[in-house]
Amino acid sequence: MKTPRGVGSLRLGLLALLALSGGVLSGCAAADGTQAAEAAEAFHRDVAGSNMTAACSLLQSETRKETARSSDAGTCESQLKKAKIPDPGKLLSTEQYGRDAFVEFEHDTVFLAQSEGGWRVTGAGCTPNGEEAPYTCEVGGK
């Protein structure tokens, strides 16, 4: 009985497997989410201090446009003022996967995405709707 693959390709495959495992593991090690959590905290700080311009600058660009569109006054700032974003309380956990992060506070959940300028909020003031359903967010979200 024969197999159609040679020793050379096996060796190449082994090297590639090592490279792949290294890539996977280094990707996991680097993803502790601290910076994402800091961005989520900064967003909440700005909202609590009514510094809506700063808070809007921490929204991901599409989220910012969407937020402005949903406002009567047509600005992101006015919509943030109107939104019922809770006082988040203590930071509980951060999970980062590649360029996406999920930050849980005592009273809020924030979704973020990485952009060239750093971490940006894609959803804040989010509450769960059961296990599989998407969260409902005061700002951003679906």
Place this chain on the structure above:
Amino acid sequence: MKKALRNNGLSLFFGLIFLLALLGQALTGHALFNQEQVASGLEEISLGEYLTSSNFAVDVSENWQSEYLQFLLYIFATIWLVQKGSPESKELNEPGPESDKEQLVGEYSNAGSPKWARVSGWRRTVYSNSLGVTMGLIFLLSWLAQSIAGSSNYNQEQIKNFQQPVSWAEYIVSPEFWNRTLQNWQSEFLAVGSMVVLSIYLRQRGSPESKPVGSAHDDTGTTG
């Protein structure tokens, strides 16, 4: 040089088309990933970022694990199971690990036998199973890489869709993990099974994967 190329043609050919296909997968995967980023209103990423992403890693590793599983099963199943008429099978009366004489080990080894085939004890046992064990190890590592990269990739999608991420333990019992796994397994099992059966009745002149063109359909274990 020319002789070395000819003597290693099979491994060089597969090594080369493997690298070309992997390159093609990387480039098209990068383009597809960025299409989806733009559609979600997110920024595009560089090729370097894509190559170290879980998205690329899961797509590569899920195919690798199934290929190595295929060969692993084939290596072990063909020790014990035979198929009448198939050149992929041993003779019908030879199932099992065979005698030392047939396997050229210990006192039956010859001058060209590898050292660990000549000695007795654990080294001979290890060497006697080294192909299967190595293929099995690569299968397990690839499958583990698939589960780690897959769970990260799945969680990125979850977060993009404003859903809760899952743990690795939850991921490896999820429909997503098993669907990725089984859709690869079924195609490998079909390919091996059909090769075993088709090679009973069909021929490819000159290929050692086929019986000689004039062989009878019930000739087993002969190669052309």
